[in-house]
Amino acid sequence: MIDLHTHVLPGIDDGAVDLATSIGLCRLLREQGVDTVMATPHWRSPRFDVIEPGISAAWTALTSAVAREVPGLTLLLGAEHHCSGLEDEQAFVASLRPLGDSRLVLIELPDDHLPARTWASLFAAIRAGKRPLIAHPERSKGLRSQREQLGAYVEAGGLLQLTLGSLIGAQGWSMRWHSRGLLKRYPTACLIASDSHNLVARAPLWNRLPAVWQSLVPATLVAAEDWGR
Numbered sequence: 001m002i003d004l005h006t007h008v009l010p011g012i013d014d015g016a017v018d019l020a021t022s023i024g025l026c027r028l029l030r031e032q033g034v035d036t037v038m039a040t041p042h043w044r045s046p047r048f049d050v051i052e053p054g055i056s057a058a059w060t061a062l063t064s065a066v067a068r069e070v071p072g073l074t075l076l077l078g079a080e081h082h083c084s085g086l087e088d089e090q091a092f093v094a095s096l097r098p099l100g101d102s103r104l105v106l107i108e109l110p111d112d113h114l115p116a117r118t119w120a121s122l123f124a125a126i127r128a129g130k131r132p133l134i135a136h137p138e139r140s141k142g143l144r145s146q147r148e149q150l151g152a153y154v155e156a157g158g159l160l161q162l163t164l165g166s167l168i169g170a171q172g173w174s175m176r177w178h179s180r181g182l183l184k185r186y187p188t189a190c191l192i193a194s195d196s197h198n199l200v201a202r203a204p205l206w207n208r209l210p211a212v213w214q215s216l217v218p219a220t221l222v223a224a225e226d227w228g229r
């Protein structure tokens with residue numbers, strides 16, 4: 001299976017702090033049944049100063065170490081694009097970094113509000129042929145009062161990435177409640193990823209994935225790209 005949301009790149013953001021942690025994380029993901037890992041460093045987030053040369057260097061270091069030390073694991077490069085400072089939809093669309101070579105783009109919303117041009121930007125991405133995947137929508141307080149807009153987004157082909165830790169209650173009762181509510185309302189638009197950061201507080205939990213949700217984890221990037229269609 002593919003894990004579409006991870007912070008395995010070393011020393012880039014709040015994910016793996018160094019190469020040893022990255023390798024440990026990749027090894028654990030592989031042991032838990034993941035064969036393809038999408039590295040999704042934060043991009044354009046106000047919290048992290050992530051720049052292209054840093055991503056390239058971390059990617060080079062990690063891919064060569066994984067090839068040596070974690071047999072059977074394929075790494076792909078994507079990004080978790082933060083949705084803040086939205087002013088120009090076309091500039092937003094042009095700046096999106098895809099998940100691997102797919103049409104999928106992983107979009108992070110602020111936890112506490114929806115930026116003014118969020119929906120215009122997401123629909124512009126859909127019109128441009130992208131397939132947005134909202135990262136951990138269960139965390140977004142702004143989405144909770146926007147059911148009509150969220151329904152229209154899903155109807156237009158937008159996807160929702162629920163976090164495994166939220167669904168199984170590892171992130172507290174509130175995340176469990178909101179993630180399960182989204183899954184109930186939008187079953188064909190939801191897929192599961194780990195958003196794993198490290199080996200401690202935000203470790204992968206694929207060994208705790210209930211059998212009933214196995215079908216919500218894409219097998220490949222191609223399967224994810226056509227999710228629900």
Ligand SMILES: [Fe+2]
Pocket residue numbers: 005006007080135195
């Ligand atoms: Fe993330």
